[in-house]
Amino acid sequence: MTNFWTPERMRSAVPIDQLLTPKQRISAPVAAGKASTVSPTAFPSGGGAWTGGGKIVATEGRVFFTYTGRTASCSGTAVTSGNESTVVTAGHCVKLDGAFHTNWVFVPAYNNGATPYGTWTAKKTYATPQWVASEDINYDIGAAVVNPLNGANLTDVVGGQGIAFNQARGQNMYAFGYPAAAPYDGSKLIYCSGKVFNAFISDGLGMTCDMTGGSSGGGWFLQFSESTGAGIVNSVNSYKINFIPTWMFGPYFGTDAQNLYNTAQAG
Numbered sequence: 001m002t003n004f005w006t007p008e009r010m011r012s013a014v015p016i017d018q019l020l021t022p023k024q025r026i027s028a029p030v031a032a033g034k035a036s037t038v039s040p041t042a043f044p045s046g047g048g049a050w051t052g053g054g055k056i057v058a059t060e061g062r063v064f065f066t067y068t069g070r071t072a073s074c075s076g077t078a079v080t081s082g083n084e085s086t087v088v089t090a091g092h093c094v095k096l097d098g099a100f101h102t103n104w105v106f107v108p109a110y111n112n113g114a115t116p117y118g119t120w121t122a123k124k125t126y127a128t129p130q131w132v133a134s135e136d137i138n139y140d141i142g143a144a145v146v147n148p149l150n151g152a153n154l155t156d157v158v159g160g161q162g163i164a165f166n167q168a169r170g171q172n173m174y175a176f177g178y179p180a181a182a183p184y185d186g187s188k189l190i191y192c193s194g195k196v197f198n199a200f201i202s203d204g205l206g207m208t209c210d211m212t213g214g215s216s217g218g219g220w221f222l223q224f225s226e227s228t229g230a231g232i233v234n235s236v237n238s239y240k241i242n243f244i245p246t247w248m249f250g251p252y253f254g255t256d257a258q259n260l261y262n263t264a265q266a267g
Helices: 007-012 055-059 129-134 154-158 255-265
Strands: 045-049 060-067 070-078 086-089 102-108 120-127 142-146 172-177 190-195 205-208 219-225 230-236 239-241 244-250
Touching (some): 007 060, 007 070, 055 060, 055 070, 055 230, 070 102, 070 172, 070 219, 086 154, 086 230, 086 255, 102 142, 120 255, 142 255, 172 205
Antiparallel strands (some): 060 102, 102 120, 120 142, 172 190, 172 219, 239 244
């Protein structure tokens, strides 16, 4: 499978959001604008390239897979786990339209075609029961267990971010991902930061953020340290709504998310 994902194929992968039918889309495409580079010390941030370095660079990555015969992309995060091989992402980044995606890989620290830590193939992918059953947006949470690469497990190579569940709402959070729809092109890690609020068309969380398609599945972090690039994953980029394109929404990580994580880390 690693031979399938050439640098050229990765660059040509389409953000999965752009492959959805109008009926499937929760949001219309975000209006194109000028991508900005924001100092990592500027809080809050509505979206900009992460230039702060640290642990986040190695643990965040692009996700690539085949969906309905097309090569597509999302984002994901390597997290601490019992099997040292677990990636957390969005549910629609592992399964959509009743079928799990194929050719699924995780590329940590992806940078404009470069794969400094290699391409990690999925041993198995998972989603919450609610997402598997009916693709309920409130439970748009997925995970993957990746195979060892060159005899090593994922988090032994790139490290792992913490993860927590059933946390208080309304806290300051940072969101990361690899948006690949205009004005972004998927070539670099982008971040947003700010105080989250309760979503109004789901039970999830919202944040001011202009990340676009392809950022789905990227981690939202509590207690994120700009100096070390480490934090605690507590949601993922899930969806946007077309009449407020400056907001991003993610699912609340409750007990169902915790059960999913426990299943994956035992896999």
